[in-house]
Amino acid sequence: MTADVDDLLKQLTLEEKASVLTGQDFWSLPAIEKIGLRSLVMSDGPIGVRGTGWAPDDPSIALPSPTALAAAWDRELAETAGRLLGQEARRKGAHVLLGPTVNLQRTPLGGRHFECYSEDPLLSGEIAVGFVRGVQDHGVGTTVKHLVGNDFETDRMEVDVRIGDRALRELYLAPFERVVEAGGWGLMSAYNSVNGTSMASNGTFQDDILKGEWGYDGVVVSDWRAARSTVGAALGGLDIAMPKLENPWGPALVQAVREGTVPESAIDEKVRRVLLFAQRVGALDGGPAVTPPADLDGDAVAHEVAARSFVLVRNEGFTLPLEPAALTRVAVIGALAIDARVLGGGSAQVSPPHTISPLEGIGRALSGVDVEYAIGADPRPFLPAARGPQWSSASLEINSRDFPLDATAVRWIGSLPGGIDPEEVDRLVLKATFTPDETGEHTFAVSGFGNFRFTVGDEVIFEGSLHRPGATRGELLLNPREHRAGVLLSAGVAVPVVLEQTLQRGMAHTVATTLGHRGPAPDADGMIEEAARLAAESDVAVVVVGTTEQVESEGFDRTSLALPGRQDELVARVAAANSRTVVVVNAGSPVLMPWADDVAAILLTWFPGQEAGAALADVLLGVTEPGGRLPTTWPRREEDCPVLAISPRDGVVSYDEGIFIGYRGWLRSGNTPLYAFGHGMGYTSWDYDDIAVDDTEAVVTLTNSGARAGREVVQVYLAPLSPDADRPERWLAGFANVFARPGETVTVRVPLPPRSFQIWADGGWQTVPGDYRVIAAHAIDADRLEARLTV
Secondary structure, eight states: OHHHHHHHHHTOOHHHHHHTTBOSSSSBOOOBGGGTBOOOBEEEOSSSOOOSBOOTTSOOOOOOOHHHHHHTTOHHHHHHHHHHHHHHHHHHTOSEEEOOBOOOOOSTTOTTGGGBOOSSHHHHHHHHHHHHHHHHTTTOEEOEEEETTOOOOTTTTTOEEEOOHHHIIIIISHHHHHHHHTTOOEEEEOSSEETTEEGGGOHIIIIIIIIIISOOOSEEEEOTTTOOOHHHHHHTTOOBBOOSTTOSOTHHHHHHHHHTSSOHHHHHHHHHHHHHHHHHTTOBTTOOOOOOOOOOOHHHHHHHHHHHHOEEEEEGGGOOSOOGGGOSEEEEESGGGTSOOOSOBSTTOOOOSOOOOHHHHHHHHTTTSEEEEEOOOOOOSSOOBOOSTTEEEEEEEETTEEEEOSSSEEEEESBOGGGOOGGGOOEEEEEEEEOOSSOEEEEEEEESSSEEEEEETTEEEEEEESSOTTOOHHHHHHSOOEEEEEEEEOTTOOEEEEEEEEOOTTOTTEEEEEEEEEOSOOOHHHHHHHHHHHHHTSSEEEEEEEOOTTTSBTTSOOSOSSOSTTHHHHHHHHHHHOSSEEEEEEOSSOOOOTTGGGSSEEEEOOSOOTTHHHHHHHHHTTSSOOOOOOSSOBOSSGGGOSSOOOOOBTTEEEOTTTTOOHHHHHHHHOOOOSBOTTOOBOSSOEEEEEEEEOSSEEEEEEEEOSSSOEEEEEEEEEEESSOOTTSOSOEEEEEEEEEEOTTOEEEEEEEOOGGGGEEEETTEEEEOOSEEEEEEEEETTEEEEEEEEEO
């Protein structure tokens, strides 16, 4: 295979070599027909495959968030999720899925916390390996990201992250190393600098460690516009610079070679890697044929991952599962019960074929029960996109061509539908007919960038721009603004609604526009009163609370762990009115729950993907057991978190805590979290019967002692028998996800590789001899069995 690549390399001119290392547009590399190289196409992930642009007639399956996938603690389920997205990538014509993200959840304030798997490097690495293997089964590449230290969003383009060698090796690099060891084909470098050097130009990591020490034979692609130096990136181990916009390579790279600042041998090595990658993904003639696995049902996989990820953290008096035959009236409360937040903000967004809200899912499952809804409290700072039976004939007009819509929201990065050239677009028209079912003041809203003219009927309710002159592309996309206006309308009287948007030429590559609507409603106090009243009259109250896109998203970090708006007050009022209050937390990362001790049950559903409501109903009613365990620690108070603040000083963030992040830091601090790492309940009980260990594995036997079939996550922790201030009190060494029927006994083998007993010291891995406790646990704070081992 290498000889073939070398032969092809000899046929290329220097200009052609540079071209295959440089984005030709937003999402792809150019083809070179004479060597049989087709254009390599990339697509954002990791919960779906968006493709290269917006295609309203070709939606993307939306799986639950990465925190949800990690919460299942199941490598095989992660592989199934990856296999589905490999299938989707092939369907969308993409060779590369940009993900998964294995940056660690160093602080719960991280804006992309939801897109990362865990605070633990072993759990992150194992789930990533399963996911990558599944995607690659279809001959589709991944780019595990972002190497390295991109654990927050504040100043991410310029910040210098200072990380010690031990923390780098034991924590932050470990998931990347695990994916490389397992045969991953692609990797993405980060925007930030680490220890003084921009990651896109950081030869210490990309050449010395990744390609040299680890023997990585895949490609390193830059994060979009992260490569800012022609020579620095060329000599620093980067292989592909993306996208075309503001790219420092192409002709500039050719010139650098001719001037002698970059050796052509360095270019040849990069091209070899790209050609090998192209062979692996079927974009180069003569490569090995890919036999994809059998097709998966996307809805079924999305449903399974969601239900398996839900974490039941509280269940007083066995409130859950609910018994349908015992119910006559159920209250479903919360804005997110009808407008489910199924995915996080930023590049992880896709447009799913459908979204099942909690209200819809519960209503379907309880067809013989009176299911009533109250909004209670609305945390959304922006009005939701208008949709539903009141809205008809919704469409988007681009260059005199109409594209039908199912909701008045348009979002794309890259190509436009119908092959329309973005460079030729300077005007969009979003149109619909609205027939209100209530008389009164209806609130309309517009958000997006460009200049707008917004009319409802004959009335112009907004004209102008929402952003300051000179706003950057990132600000326009990741920090949208909104204008609202009220209009008096009569029930049953249809009115045309038209939003005209004018863009600068060249800006239509990126569009995010929403026409929002809210019907007549009580004020904030009245909404809470209405919800409490409904709860008091119901057998059980299900309250759905969570974050918004303006709280959890790429592009910025959180400023608080508190739920936005008046949702805490809502939960407290509903719980006071009904002792059987079940709170569903629709958030991708930890939130504060000051009412946790006052409600009957709490179910964490993360961002649950397109099957959100259907999976929720199954879990609430006991059709499916909640299978999740926490992949991250949930605090009772912000100030208890071992690492919280994200505050660059003079452009630097120092990871002074070293290896003591997540549960390692919680154990050292002595603070008790609200819910510890690994915590989660099912609908059955387990007896841990026996543990046997040697220096290669722990063998654990356990029995399902309950009345229902169920799953247990056996977590194995190591703890030095003699405390050592330089090491954590204990750490995760392995895990196994097991299933058993009532009364069934199962035995699992959990490997204990040599790295489990090692630390990074004096430039290498060193085994720390001594006596260890090997603990089989239900969670990090819930030991079941232990054995002793001398290493």
